[in-house]
Amino acid sequence: QQQVKQSPQSLIVQKGGISIINCAYENTAFDYFPWYQQFPGKGPALLIAIRPDVSEKKEGRFTISFNKSAKQFSLHIMDSQPGDSATYFCAARMDSNYQLIWGAGTKLIIKP
Amino acid sequence: DAGVIQSPRHEVTEMGQEVTLRCKPISGHDYLFWYRQTMMRGLELLIYFNNNVPIDDSGMPEDRFSAKMPNASFSTLKIQPSEPRDSAVYFCASSPTENRIYGYTFGSGTRLTVV
Numbered sequence: 001q002q003q004v005k006q007s008p009q010s011l012i013v014q015k016g017g018i019s020i021i022n023c024a025y026e027n028t029a030f031d032y033f034p035w036y037q038q039f040p041g042k043g044p045a046l047l048i049a050i051r052p053d054v055s056e057k058k059e060g061r062f063t064i065s066f067n068k069s070a071k072q073f074s075l076h077i078m079d080s081q082p083g084d085s086a087t088y089f090c091a092a093r094m095d096s097n098y099q100l101i102w103g104a105g106t107k108l109i110i111k112p
Numbered sequence: 113d114a115g116v117i118q119s120p121r122h123e124v125t126e127m128g129q130e131v132t133l134r135c136k137p138i139s140g141h142d143y144l145f146w147y148r149q150t151m152m153r154g155l156e157l158l159i160y161f162n163n164n165v166p167i168d169d170s171g172m173p174e175d176r177f178s179a180k181m182p183n184a185s186f187s188t189l190k191i192q193p194s195e196p197r198d199s200a201v202y203f204c205a206s207s208p209t210e211n212r213i214y215g216y217t218f219g220s221g222t223r224l225t226v227v
Contacts, residue, residue: 011120018223033176034215041220041221042218042220042221043116043203043205043218043219043220043221044203044218045215045217045218046215046216046217049215071158089155093140098143098160098162098167098207099157099168100157101214102154102155104154105155
């Protein structure tokens with residue numbers, strides 16, 4: 001119930017293509033869904049986040065799509081660039097609890 | 113602000129030795145989290161503090177691990193005695209109360225190798 005399942009584990013995309021990473025959850029009490037980006041040798045950094053009252057949020061080339069009925073959310077990176085190569089983590093949080101429940105991470109490689 | 117500051121960046125120690133990792137959170141952040149990251153287990157929450165008080169330490173692997181936050185600007189994670197399976201990257205993160213807006217800010221981590 002507390003898990004967030006993330007897929008794929010790794011992803012290779014050509015420069016200019018669309019990168020898509022998916023996450024699924026079970027606990028309907030989750031009310032906040034962030035995505036974090038981690039570069040080698042650095043800690044994760046908040047990239048974009050969404051609340052379940054909206055179905056989509058876009059910031060630049062990054063979009064979160066949220067499907068409340070399916071309990072799934074995904075990160076889309078448009079016009080993927082080599083600088084986007086990193087590990088991406090989805091996460092979820094309940095309003096009553098300040099802990100984040102983390103997905104396992106997706107290693108994204110953008111080929112030039 | 114310089115962000116979350118962790119020290120040391122790298123630590124190599126022999127099995128059985130005591131290891132102390134240090135963290136300075138961002139000023140004004142109410143929450144502090146200690147995470148461990150490995151290839152096999154991903155990001156694991158070890159313990160977190162709110163206003164210097166430990167709230168949940170259920171992720172601490174065993175009694176060899178202990179964490180303290182004596183004041184709002186400093187926290188330590190201690191492993192005594194250390195074992196090779198403790199080798200990992202340890203992250204400290206801090207956040208304000210309203211972390212849905214600002215998220216967690218992670219430090220750059222301490223890479224611990226126990227030989």
